[in-house]
Amino acid sequence: MTVVTHVLPEGADLAAARASLGEHLSLRAGRATSSITTFYDTFDGRLHAAGVTLHHAGGKLVLTAREDGAELAAAESTAAKRLFDRDLPDALRERLAPEIEMRALLPVARLRVQTLPVAVLNEDAKTVARLTLAASTTGAHGRVTASAVRGYERELDRVVAVLADTLALPEATVPLVDEAIVAAGGDPAGTSAKLNLALNPEDPANVAAATVFTRLVEVIRENVPGTFEDVDSEFLHDFRVAVRRTRSLQRQFKNIYPSERLEHFRTEFKRLQAETGDLRDMDVYLLDFDDLQASLPEKMRADLEPLRGVIETRRARALTSTRRALRAKRTTEALADWEQFVTSRRPADRTVKDLASHRITRVYRKMVKEGSAIDDDSPAEALHDLRKVGKELRYLLEFFASLYPPEVIKPFVKTLKGLQDQLGRFQDREVQANALRELAPALKDAPHTVMAMGVLVERFMQEEIAARAEFADRFEAFASKAQRDIVKEHFG
Amino acid sequence: MSHVLATYNIKGGVGKTSAAVNLATLAAHGGAHTLLWDLDPQGASTFLFRVKPKIKGGGAKLVRGKTDADGQIKGTDTEGLDLLPADFSYRHMDLALDGAKTNRLNRVIKPLDEYEYVFLDCPPSISLVSENVFEAADALIVPIIPATLSSRTLEQLHEVLSGGPKVLGFFSMADRRKKLHRQIMDELAGEHDVLKTIIPASADVERMGSERAALVDFAPRSRAALAYADLWSEIRARLTS
Numbered sequence: 034m035t036v037v038t039h040v041l042p043e044g045a046d047l048a049a050a051r052a053s054l055g056e057h058l059s060l061r062a063g064r065a066t067s068s069i070t071t072f073y074d075t076f077d078g079r080l081h082a083a084g085v086t087l088h089h090a091g092g093k094l095v096l097t098a099r100e101d102g103a104e105l106a107a108a109e110s111t112a113a114k115r116l117f118d119r120d121l122p123d124a125l126r127e128r129l130a131p132e133i134e135m136r137a138l139l140p141v142a143r144l145r146v147q148t149l150p151v152a153v154l155n156e157d158a159k160t161v162a163r164l165t166l167a168a169s170t171t172g173a174h175g176r177v178t179a180s181a182v183r184g185y186e187r188e189l190d191r192v193v194a195v196l197a198d199t200l201a202l203p204e205a206t207v208p209l210v211d212e213a214i215v216a217a218g219g220d221p222a223g224t225s226a227k228l229n230l231a232l233n234p235e236d237p238a239n240v241a242a243a244t245v246f247t248r249l250v251e252v253i254r255e256n257v258p259g260t261f262e263d264v265d266s267e268f269l270h271d272f273r274v275a276v277r278r279t280r281s282l283q284r285q286f287k288n289i290y291p292s293e294r295l296e297h298f299r300t301e302f303k304r305l306q307a308e309t310g311d312l313r314d315m316d317v318y319l320l321d322f323d324d325l326q327a328s329l330p331e332k333m334r335a336d337l338e339p340l341r342g343v344i345e346t347r348r349a350r351a352l353t354s355t356r357r358a359l360r361a362k363r364t365t366e367a368l369a370d371w372e373q374f375v376t377s378r379r380p381a382d383r384t385v386k387d388l389a390s391h392r393i394t395r396v397y398r399k400m401v402k403e404g405s406a407i408d409d410d411s412p413a414e415a416l417h418d419l420r421k422v423g424k425e426l427r428y429l430l431e432f433f434a435s436l437y438p439p440e441v442i443k444p445f446v447k448t449l450k451g452l453q454d455q456l457g458r459f460q461d462r463e464v465q466a467n468a469l470r471e472l473a474p475a476l477k478d479a480p481h482t483v484m485a486m487g488v489l490v491e492r493f494m495q496e497e498i499a500a501r502a503e504f505a506d507r508f509e510a511f512a513s514k515a516q517r518d519i520v521k522e523h524f525g
Numbered sequence: 526m527s528h529v530l531a532t533y534n535i536k537g538g539v540g541k542t543s544a545a546v547n548l549a550t551l552a553a554h555g556g557a558h559t560l561l562w563d564l565d566p567q568g569a570s571t572f573l574f575r576v577k578p579k580i581k582g583g584g585a586k587l588v589r590g591k592t593d594a595d596g597q598i599k600g601t602d603t604e605g606l607d608l609l610p611a612d613f614s615y616r617h618m619d620l621a622l623d624g625a626k627t628n629r630l631n632r633v634i635k636p637l638d639e640y641e642y643v644f645l646d647c648p649p650s651i652s653l654v655s656e657n658v659f660e661a662a663d664a665l666i667v668p669i670i671p672a673t674l675s676s677r678t679l680e681q682l683h684e685v686l687s688g689g690p691k692v693l694g695f696f697s698m699a700d701r702r703k704k705l706h707r708q709i710m711d712e713l714a715g716e717h718d719v720l721k722t723i724i725p726a727s728a729d730v731e732r733m734g735s736e737r738a739a740l741v742d743f744a745p746r747s748r749a750a751l752a753y754a755d756l757w758s759e760i761r762a763r764l765t766s
Contacts, residue, residue: 152602159575160602183607184599
């Protein structure tokens, strides 16, 4: 159905808007309602990115298209403080689960909105188009949304002509909620953990590195409150990725910093990584739990349930120690000192492009060398080590992507990612198998659970073997002559 | 799949259109996407919804699949309720249905599965149209005036139908003050399966013609409107049982 939304003049209330429309159209107004509307999105604005808006009003959750305000789905629900995919009514879960994944939907704005439905009538006093007038008390401009009535689509053109031409109301480019979020000092697109850096190749290496490090500290800080309040598992994940990226660049660029001072900060970031590791492990087990359970033969599925309890208990303990680490003065001071340290360096002689190219070449060559030495008899550690080096390379390419042509970086990252995913599958299976072995003693009184875990361990080991078999092909593409030439040409 | 509900009686003037319009409106109020197909060439429902009684190419092309039903549907004043209008040519509908190997009404209705409920407001009489309706409908909603002659309807219907749709009869335009009405209602309710809700004879129902709207919309607290609401919940319960 065709829907068009225009913006009401500044300060126009419903009565004024209705009166000015009534001068040009034959109208019948319905009953005005006033409701508190709560808008939802994930912390990183996934609904915004998907082009939809979710709000709660009048006991219902309603999903609309950002572009024209058309309703896509609606269902009764309470206005919860946090909604995971599993909390959503069926009609909404279907559409939203693939977008939000493990993230929680959180209230991003609350508005008191007054709404007046108005029918546009023809000479028989029959409804031929519908208008919804909406005004909020929070400073955002009101909206008038016109929608077609089936079989009378042409009437909508007449209505739109009145809105756009006669009354000169501009078409709404953003939904009401965006204005409200901006008015409250937020960003409707959410808080991204992406780097999105634009570096200048001629900048001194430590000046450019400071830009990267500062952005990473920002991501770390932005994700602390959500981790602390245990909102969803992605806060800790993004926190840890930013810590890991920081540590990676500390290693890669260590030569431009005084080694003793750098060592202190490297220890601090290592500590942050270690103190949050258990919680992340437990999060991963819980995120995977339903899928693992579903993969078991049907009559064993219920047997696995006690394991969930064990993981949840451990997770609660891990959350406590993570909170302690985040709250610690030592942590906040380390972050502040680190920021101060990286931004107050005297400009280095070497340009960032020079140093980044050098590091990318070195790490790539190291990978080619290590990978070439791997054969069917190599121990699993050799593959794990290769994956670690791959991660260093991946981060370098991400930090310094803006220094190189996208047509070089993109395919490079893609080949690397293909290899890393395969190595990751290999390692994940081993880690999962080990984790289950490690958890088994806690379930010594639940033999059926341990048996079900055994079935999973068996499968992980088989998948590990299968993943390893793929290694040679993936590595060949990554270490090909063509790829080596590209590295030599653009990074050498 | 839509629930297809036909308001039907062999006799005219028994409250068929009033039932179709009010029940369909209530269905839409309840949040169900609803269509009413006004099959009666007189077009009383179409008139009440202020829609022009016009189908492009007439009824014959529609049921022969030459005109797309989708393009003929009109929205009404009630959100969620659409109308497939009547056309005067529907009086020759029997000719269009004659000789067809398949149920042509069904062929029009089946693709309209975006609607949770499809109401058919049928012309009176027994004809090819009504036979097609009997086959297409999940339930016949049969208004019965509690007078001897019209009460024969149920018996006749059961003779015509073997198996087929549920027959949901209800008393319409009933006047509890009339002894004859009370007597017939008691008798029929004993012999046949008749719904409990009674739609009273009421001046409010007659006002629909001048208001050109559903009673449940312009006088939702009136006795007859409340009775339609009860009737609709009773019908819904019977559809799922």
